[in-house]
Amino acid sequence: MNVLVAGGTGFIGTNLCRELRDRGHDVTALARDPNPDSVPEGVETAVGDVSAYDSIVETVADHDAVVNLVSLSVLYQPPSGTSHEEVHFGGTKNLLDAAEEGGVQRFVQMSNMGADPTSDVAFFRAKGMAEDAVRESDLEWTIFCPSVVFGDGGEFVEFTKKLTTPYLTILPGGGNTPFQPIWVGDLVSMLADALEDDRHVGERYEIGGPDVFTLKEVTKLAYRAEGRSVTVFPVPMALAKLGSILVGPVPFVPFGPDQVRSLKLDDTVTNNDVTAFDRTEADLRTLEEYLGLSGSESGSESSPSSHQSEAA
Numbered sequence: 001m002n003v004l005v006a007g008g009t010g011f012i013g014t015n016l017c018r019e020l021r022d023r024g025h026d027v028t029a030l031a032r033d034p035n036p037d038s039v040p041e042g043v044e045t046a047v048g049d050v051s052a053y054d055s056i057v058e059t060v061a062d063h064d065a066v067v068n069l070v071s072l073s074v075l076y077q078p079p080s081g082t083s084h085e086e087v088h089f090g091g092t093k094n095l096l097d098a099a100e101e102g103g104v105q106r107f108v109q110m111s112n113m114g115a116d117p118t119s120d121v122a123f124f125r126a127k128g129m130a131e132d133a134v135r136e137s138d139l140e141w142t143i144f145c146p147s148v149v150f151g152d153g154g155e156f157v158e159f160t161k162k163l164t165t166p167y168l169t170i171l172p173g174g175g176n177t178p179f180q181p182i183w184v185g186d187l188v189s190m191l192a193d194a195l196e197d198d199r200h201v202g203e204r205y206e207i208g209g210p211d212v213f214t215l216k217e218v219t220k221l222a223y224r225a226e227g228r229s230v231t232v233f234p235v236p237m238a239l240a241k242l243g244s245i246l247v248g249p250v251p252f253v254p255f256g257p258d259q260v261r262s263l264k265l266d267d268t269v270t271n272n273d274v275t276a277f278d279r280t281e282a283d284l285r286t287l288e289e290y291l292g293l294s295g296s297e298s299g300s301e302s303s304p305s306s307h308q309s310e311a312a
Contacts, residue, residue, distance in 0.1 A: 001025045001026070001064045001065055001196075002025070002026045002028075002062070002063045002064045002065070003020055003025050003026065003028070003064065003065045003066075003067065003195065004028050004030055004046070004059065004062075004063040004065070004066045004067070005017055005020070005027060005028070005029050005030065005066075005067045005069060006048075006050055006056075006066060006067065006068045006069060006091075006095055007030070007031065007068070007069035007070035007071065007110075008027070008029025008030055008034075008043070008045075008067075008069065009029050009031040009035065009038045009039060009045070010031075010069060010071075011149070011151070011154050011155070011184065012069050012110070012149060012184055012187065012188065013029060013069045014029075014039055014040065014153070015151065015184045015185065015188045016067065016069070016188040016191055016192065017029050017039055017040055017043045018040040018043075018188075019188045019189060019191075019192045020192055020195075021040055021042050021043055023192055023196075025195075026044075027042075027043045027044065028043070028044040028045065028046050028059070028063070029043055029044070029045050029046070030045075030046045030048045030050075030056065030059060031045065031046075031047070031048070032048070032049045033047070034046070034047060046059045050068075050070050050087070050091030050092075050094050050095055051086050051087060051090055051091050051094065053094045053097065053098065056095065056098055057098040057101065060095065060098035060099055060102050060104060061098065061101065061102025061103065061104070062102070063102075064104065064105055064106065065104065065105065065107070065195050066095055066099050066104055066107050066108070067107075067108040067195070068091075068092055068095050068107070068108070068109050068110060069110045070087060070088075070091050070095075071088065071110065072084055072087050072088070072123070073155060083122070084123045084125070084126035084127075085122070085125075085126045085129070087126070088123070088126035088127050088129070088130050089126045089129040089130045089133065092109065092130035092133055092134065093130075093133050095107075096133060096134065096137045096139065099137075099139055100137060100138055100139065104139065105139070105140055106140045106142075106195055106201075107137065107140065107141045107142075108141070108142050108143075108144065108191060108194050108195060109130065109131065109134045109141060109142070109143045109144070110144050110146075110191075111127050111130065111131050111143050111144060111145045111204075112124060112127045112145055112146075113145045113146065113147055113206055113208075113267055113268075113269065114127075115127035115128040115130075115131050115145060116128040117129045117131075117132060131143055131204070140198075140201045140202070141201070141202065142201060142202070142203055142204075142205070143203070143204040143205070144187075144190070144191060144194070144205050144207060145204065145205065145206045145207065146182055146187055146206075146207040146208070147179055147180040147181060147207070147208040147209065147267050147268060147269065148179050148180075148182075148267060149181070149182055149183075149184050149187055150181045150182070150183060150290060151183055151290070152184075154184060156218075157218065157222050157291070160215065160218050160219045160222050161219075161222055161223070163219075164219050164230065164232075165230075166223050166226075166228045166229070166230050167229065167230055167231065168230070168231050168233070169231070169232055169233070170233045170234070171215060171216060171219065171232050171233075171234065172234075173234060174216060174232065174233075174234030175214055175215035175216030175217075175219060175232050175234070176214050176215070176216065177214060177215050177266075177267065178212050178213070178214055178267060179212070179213055179214070179215065179218065179267045179268065180208030180209050180211070180212050180213075180267065180268040180269060180272075181208075181209045181211075181213065181218070181287045182207055182208055182284065183209065183284065183285040183286075183287075183290060185285065186274075186279075186283075186284045186285060187207065189277075190205075190207065190274070190277045190279075193277050199276075200276070205273035206269045206270075206271070206272070206273050207272065207273055207274060208268060208269040208272050208274075208281075209281070209284050209285075209287065210281040210284045210285075210286050211286055211287065211288075213287065216232045218287070219232060220232070221287065221291055221293060222291070224291075224293060225291040225292055225293055
């Protein structure tokens with residue numbers, strides 16, 4: 001299969017390109033300014049901006065399948081001059097239109113668990129609009145909605161350290177927002193399966209890892225992996241929102257009003273759809289394993305929150 005990975009030079013993209021290449025597919029990574037050295041050996045690169053239709057239409061037409069991984073982070077404010085709607089909704093529409101015009105058969109969309117076209121968070125609203133556009137297309141589509149993804153080059157663990165300081169720190173709402181982190185290697189394996197198996201056409205999958213952690217617990221784990229400790233003090237969400245409005249325009253501050261609103265949302269699955277890929281939560285790599293911490297080393301304050309998926 002000849003697969004185009006839009007956003008193929010990013011964190012998830014490079015891992016997916018490697019997985020697809022190892023499975024024998026011909027793979028091209030699409031990006032606005034791709035560096036050939038940033039993709040695995042044997043993976044081609046192509047220049048294109050999904051928000052500019054004319055820059056991608058010819059490239060898309062040369063492929064059997066498209067995977068859309070292009071995304072602005074929910075954890076950070078969008079760069080100046082861009083918006084979630086332009087990139088997530090407009091970019092997805094352009095890829096879909098180019099795929100339909102070019103005779104592409106399969107389309108895999110990376111969405112998010114909180115995607116909702118009526119959300120008051122711009123990221124989730126645009127992701128929800130994009131999902132609707134995918135469903136309305138004539139392509140053989142599959143939608144993935146993972147919780148946060150961790151691994152080498154990922155931003156989730158590093159974000160907690162940018163947001164906090166070792167030893168003593170504050171977190172909005174005390175850092176009680178729950179996440180169900182999934183390792184990038186497990187996720188890309190399922191993305192590749194979705195391209196190869198017709199069982200996954202027309203399905204929307206919510207994917208999470210084996211454990212649920214609060215942001216506070218992830219922060220403690222991240223610092224403990226470095227041999228440091230941290231005590232977290234809560235900041236009321238209302239105060240955090242006010243502060244984010246005041247500091248939002250400052251370039252070096254990673255948090256804005258949208259990011260505070262996003263921390264009110266549960267980022268865990270009810271039924272973990274990893275079972276659709278013949279896996280159970282017990283088969284997946286844990287965040288503690290990735291950080292080099294065993295369960296006994298993680299400590300009672302940073303152990304996984306109580307969680308049992310109905311599908312586990």
